Amino acid sequence: MERSVITRAKNAEIAVDEALKLLAVPRESVQIEIVDPGGRGMLGLGNRLTVVKVTVLDIPAAQTPAAPSSAQQELAPETLETASSGPAKPVASYGRADEEAARETQEESGEIAIVNGRFRIAASGGRLPLLTPPAGAVLLKNGVPVGSKVSVAPGDELELDTSPIAEPPVWRIELDEACLRAEMHVKPGFERRFSLVDSKAQPHLTVPVTETRALMPIDEAEVRGRLKDMGVVFGIRAAAIAEACRSEHPGTFVVAEGAPAVQGEDGKFDTNFETETKRTSPKSREDGTIDYREIVEFPTVIEGQVLVRTLPAKPGRPGRDVMDRPILPRQVQSIALAAGEGVSVSEDGRRAVAMRQGMPRIKQQGYRVHLSVLPKLEHRGDVDLKSGNIRFRGDVEISGGVQNGMKVEAFGSIAIRGAVSGAAVDASYSLIASGSLIGAQVNVGRRSEFLDQVEPLMLEIASQTQLLQSAIEQLSQTAAFKLNDIEQGGLGALLSVLLRGKFKGLHSVLSRFVELAAKNETQMDEEWKEYAGSLKFGFLDLRYGGFRNAAELDAFRRRTLEITEGFCGPQDRPVFAELQYTHNSHIYCGGDVRIGKGAYNATIYCQGKLETAGTLRGGVYFAAKGMNVKEVGAPGGVSTKLQVPEKSAIRAARVLEGTVVQIGRRSFQFVEAASNVHARLGSREELLLF
Amino acid sequence: MFAYQIHKNETEAVVMLEGDFDIDSGEMLEEDILPVVSEYDQVRLNFGEIYFVDSSGIGLIIRMVDELREGGRSVKIEQIRPEVMEVFELLQIREILGEEVFE
Numbered sequence: 175m176e177r178s179v180i181t182r183a184k185n186a187e188i189a190v191d192e193a194l195k196l197l198a199v200p201r202e203s204v205q206i207e208i209v210d211p212g213g214r215g216m217l218g219l220g221n222r223l224t225v226v227k228v229t230v231l232d233i234p235a236a237q238t239p240a241a242p243s244s245a246q247q248e249l250a251p252e253t254l255e256t257a258s259s260g261p262a263k264p265v266a267s268y269g270r271a272d273e274e275a276a277r278e279t280q281e282e283s284g285e286i287a288i289v290n291g292r293f294r295i296a297a298s299g300g301r302l303p304l305l306t307p308p309a310g311a312v313l314l315k316n317g318v319p320v321g322s323k324v325s326v327a328p329g330d331e332l333e334l335d336t337s338p339i340a341e342p343p344v345w346r347i348e349l350d351e352a353c354l355r356a357e358m359h360v361k362p363g364f365e366r367r368f369s370l371v372d373s374k375a376q377p378h379l380t381v382p383v384t385e386t387r388a389l390m391p392i393d394e395a396e397v398r399g400r401l402k403d404m405g406v407v408f409g410i411r412a413a414a415i416a417e418a419c420r421s422e423h424p425g426t427f428v429v430a431e432g433a434p435a436v437q438g439e440d441g442k443f444d445t446n447f448e449t450e451t452k453r454t455s456p457k458s459r460e461d462g463t464i465d466y467r468e469i470v471e472f473p474t475v476i477e478g479q480v481l482v483r484t485l486p487a488k489p490g491r492p493g494r495d496v497m498d499r500p501i502l503p504r505q506v507q508s509i510a511l512a513a514g515e516g517v518s519v520s521e522d523g524r525r526a527v528a529m530r531q532g533m534p535r536i537k538q539q540g541y542r543v544h545l546s547v548l549p550k551l552e553h554r555g556d557v558d559l560k561s562g563n564i565r566f567r568g569d570v571e572i573s574g575g576v577q578n579g580m581k582v583e584a585f586g587s588i589a590i591r592g593a594v595s596g597a598a599v600d601a602s603y604s605l606i607a608s609g610s611l612i613g614a615q616v617n618v619g620r621r622s623e624f625l626d627q628v629e630p631l632m633l634e635i636a637s638q639t640q641l642l643q644s645a646i647e648q649l650s651q652t653a654a655f656k657l658n659d660i661e662q663g664g665l666g667a668l669l670s671v672l673l674r675g676k677f678k679g680l681h682s683v684l685s686r687f688v689e690l691a692a693k694n695e696t697q698m699d700e701e702w703k704e705y706a707g708s709l710k711f712g713f714l715d716l717r718y719g720g721f722r723n724a725a726e727l728d729a730f731r732r733r734t735l736e737i738t739e740g741f742c743g744p745q746d747r748p749v750f751a752e753l754q755y756t757h758n759s760h761i762y763c764g765g766d767v768r769i770g771k772g773a774y775n776a777t778i779y780c781q782g783k784l785e786t787a788g789t790l791r792g793g794v795y796f797a798a799k800g801m802n803v804k805e806v807g808a809p810g811g812v813s814t815k816l817q818v819p820e821k822s823a824i825r826a827a828r829v830l831e832g833t834v835v836q837i838g839r840r841s842f843q844f845v846e847a848a849s850n851v852h853a854r855l856g857s858r859e860e861l862l863l864f
Numbered sequence: 865m866f867a868y869q870i871h872k873n874e875t876e877a878v879v880m881l882e883g884d885f886d887i888d889s890g891e892m893l894e895e896d897i898l899p900v901v902s903e904y905d906q907v908r909l910n911f912g913e914i915y916f917v918d919s920s921g922i923g924l925i926i927r928m929v930d931e932l933r934e935g936g937r938s939v940k941i942e943q944i945r946p947e948v949m950e951v952f953e954l955l956q957i958r959e960i961l962g963e964e965v966f967e
Contacts, residue, residue: 649954654947656918659887667887668919671926675956 178229180209186224193228205229286326287375288382293332296375302327306380311335311368313381334383338365343392345418347400347429353495356406356430358397358418363390392419397429406430408498430496435503438490443509443543444483447475447534474550475528481517481545482526482536484509507541512736514546515567515701533569533586537739544739548586556592557582567699570601575609604750604765611756619749619764619781624694625741631687632738635709638680639731642669643724645676665727666720669713684713705737750782767797775812790814800824807833807844816853823854837861866892870900877904882913887920898928907932912943917951929961941965 179196183189190206197204205228212224284297286305295303302325307313312335313320319335326332343363349356364387371382397415401407410430418427475481490503513519516530528534532547549568556574557564564570567585575592576582576599582590588601593609600617607616646668649655660668673681691698691706698706712721712730721727749765757774761767765782772788776795784797789805792812800822807814807830816824820838827850829835834843835853840861842853848863856862866889871878879897883889901907909925929939944952944966952958958966 645954649951652947652950652954654916654945655951656884656886656916656921659918659920662887663920665919667923671919671922671955671957671960674926675960676954 178227180225180227182223182225184223185212186226189224189226190228193226197228197230199230203231205231284328285375285377286379288370288373288379290372291370293326294375295326295328295330295332297328301377303376304378305332306378308334308368308381308383310339310366310385311381311383334368334370334381336367336369338367338388340365340390343390345392345397347397347404347406349404349406349496352432352434352501353497353499354432354434354493354501355428356401356404356496358415358427358429359425360392360418360421360427361424362422363392364388365390389420389422394419401430406496408432408494408496410496432495432501433493435493435501436491437503438506439488440506441487441508441541442485443511444485445536446480446482474531475534475547476531477528479528480525481528481534481547482511482543484511484524484543486524510542512542512544512739514544514736515699516547516549517545519545539739542739544736550586551584557597565697576614604748604752605763606752608754611753611759611761614756614759614761616751616759616761616763618751618762620762624690624697627690628687629738629741631683631690632734634683635680635687636731636734636738638677638683639727639734642672642677642680643727643731645672646724646727660723664719664722665724666716666718669720670716673713681713684709688714701737705733708733751780755788766799790816798822801826804828805830807831807847820855820859823852826851826853835863868892868897870897872904875904876906876908877901878908878910880910880913884916884918885911885914885921885925886916886918890920890924893924893928898931902932902935902937904937906938907940909939909941910943911941911945911948914945914948917948922951922955922957926957926960929965939965940967 177197179193181189181193181196183192186208190201194201194204207227207229208224209227210222210225212222284295284301284303286296286303287294297303304323305313305315305320305326306323307320314331314333314335315324315326316331341363344361345358347356347358367386367388368383369386371384373379373382394415397419398410401410408430409432411428414427414429418425418429421427487506487508489506492503493501495501511519511523511526513526514535516528516532517526518529519526526543526545528547530547530549532549535546535548537544549566551564551566551568551570553561553564553570553572554574555561556577557572557580558577559580563581563583564572565581565583569586569588570582570584571589571591572582573591576590576594576597578596581598581600582588583598583600585602587604587606588599589606589608590599591608593612594607594614594616595610595612596614598615598617599605599607599611601619603619605616605618646665649668650657673684688706688710691702695703708730711718712726721730749763751761751763751765751767752770753761753767753773754770755772755774756769756776756778759773759776761776761778761780763778763780763782765780767778767780767782767784769784769786769788769790772786773790773793773795775792776790777793778784779796781798783799784795784801784803786803790803791806791808792814794815794817795801796817798819800818801816801824803816803824803826805828806816806826809830813832813834814830815834815836816826817836818824818838822837824835824837829844829848829851831844831846834841835851836842837853837855838859840855840859842861842863844851851863853861853863866881866883866885868882869880871880877900879901925941929941932939941961
């Protein structure tokens with residue numbers, strides 16, 4: 175039997191004295207343990223009292239058989255804890271008592287072991303072994319699953335649930351947007367089984383188990399069924415399905431794959447003539463004259479020459495999606511050759527052949543290639559009253575000059591070897607004047623008024639005719655409409671009704687065209703006249719029954735487009751004017767203007783660049799894309815003005831006093847001569863001169 | 865096949881037309897019907913038994929209506945069958961002749 179008391183006082187001495195008093199024993203017969211030495215509190219907060227435990231040693235125990243329990247209770251406020259005799263429970267935090275407690279526990283504990291897969295529970299005294307169930311597996315104690323740490327007694331029945339735990343596979347099939355791939359996403363499923371691992375006896379057993387996993391394969395038939403439900407019937411890969419169904423790892427498998435379409439190629443064409451404009455300087459002959467034939471300005475073709483060969487379009491191959499639907503490749507376009515004047519297209523549409531010698535022209539709009547050969551007129555000598563004016567649909571070369579009051583007009587380009595004085599020159603593409611231009615009116619690259627007016631009409635005629643064709647088509651499908659009279663007498667009667675009703679607008683456009691054509695009859699060549707005739711007798715003058723049938727109407731519409739393409743659309747040849755010397759002339763050019771020697775008192779308006787290696791002396795000069803001149807201005811004070819838009823610049827090696835330069839809206843007059851002028855606008859639109 | 869009957873009273877002539885109104889009926893219309901009905905102030909063309917038309921027939925109707933109206937007559941076209949009306953609509957005959965003809 176042991177008796178002990180714990181006391182608390184300001185210091186150890188007082189505490190022990192107090193304890194001895196309480197136990198009523200001398201100091202020699204006790205063991206003293208200082209539980210807490212006391213002292214200043216943490217951070218100086220409050221004083222802690224000293225705590226001591228005084229235990230009576232066994233030998234003198236008999237001397238003091240009874241402790242006055244009443245006295246103990248009276249002292250309770252002074253006593254933190256009083257442990258009296260009896261089956262003392264160990265107080266964990268008290269060093270010595272703890273050791274004893276441990277010894278006592280060992281003596282009384284139970285143990286649990288696993289031997290040959292069976293639990294062995296041994297318990298003596300009041301202590302029972304503890305058991306922590308295995309993670310994942312189910313452990314039954316007396317038939318009830320164990321959730322967390324429990325104690326077990328020898329009679330308990332412990333059993334590991336060894337029935338398999340199934341985690342079924344998860345999978346889905348996804349189709350891409352184009353239905354070209356079916357992908358199977360798989361998370362494999364497993365059956366897990368646990369078994370006990372033998373373990374030696376211990377008071378606290380965390381039950382050791384081993385896990386065995388068996389793959390739960392996906393049913394291939396189910397996958398196939400799903401594919402079928404989704405409509406996937408083409409390009410199914412059996413091997414991939416099998417692999418996906420047996421995969422032990424999560425993954426994505428392409429279980430069906432369609433065949434994409436193989437794209438074809440559009441038609442192409444080869445050009446069999448020089449399309450580039452070659453420029454070589456005219457050569458001087460030994461006798462001092464100039465050989466103009468050396469100027470290769472434009473490509474020339476001869477009669478019978480194949481101008482263009484087409485390479486047929488290669489159609490693609492259709493593919494198939496996984497739903498077994500065809501995937502059509504992109505439609506390929508073939509090159510359609512359209513014959514303009516002087517050109518014929520072979521029956522198979524593969525070749526365009528020049529029907530005469532001249533300048534080939536080629537225009538491409540989309541997959542339509544329009545070809546024509548412009549004839550060339552070589553005029554020997556001067557254009558004068560004897561020769562008459564020249565008006566020609568093609569290129570014109572004049573070996574002499576153009577005299578006062580005469581006019582030269584060409585749908586193509588013009589080359590004039592001699593001087594032009596007091597005459598008008600009008601070229602659709604370019605002008606090369608090797609002589610002087612004096613008092614001349616020059617227009618280069620300006621389309622005739624007739625073409626300007628007629629172009630929108632023809633586009634309207636083409637589109638309205640197309641609507642007309644579909645209206646007739648629609649009409650012919652109605653039950654109550656008889657077609658006999660059309661088969662016998664042509665479309666005339668029907669057209670006259672349609673042009674009075676639904677296609678009133680087309681009627682007025684057609685009438686306007688006929689009016690313009692009549693006014694400009696002199697300008698029209700055979701091609702135009704033929705077209706205008708077919709329009710008039712097809713739609714308006716129905717004496718001969720109008721267009722015979724839908725095919726004729728369609729041919730008319732296509733012809734309209736062809737002719738329009740022939741004169742409008744992008745310029746296929748450069749527009750420029752190349753002059754030597756010009757005096758008192760008025761010049762308009764849709765492209766660049768180059769002046770060899772100089773200009774005096776001229777008005778030049780050009781949409782391209784103006785360049786001269788000579789002098790601009792007096793006059794007004796405008797160039798949309800800028801100027802580069804050697805010298806500008808007149809010493810006599812004749813006013814000379816150079817003008818360009820705000821984005822362009824003027825460069826002049828020498829500028830004489832009095833010259834005005836204007837860039838956009840800003841202008842400047844040179845008070846004195848200057849060199850190396852580079853006039854343009856700065857970033858803040860200020861005028862910079864050098 | 866084309867046939868007609870004309871019912872007349874003092875001011876009005878009603879032409880009951882029957883059959884196909886086409887290129888072949890033109891002669892009858894111009895030579896037989898037109899001279900008779902142009903005597904009356906009001907002319908009603910009954911299309912109830914017209915089953916087919918063609919472009920010449922329609923041209924004739926337009927010409928006939930124009931001519932009668934120029935002579936100060938009032939013309940009406942009545943009881944057009946739906947399938948014939950479809951053709952009239954496509955050709956916009958109403959717009960050409962004016963709504964009043966179809967009232």
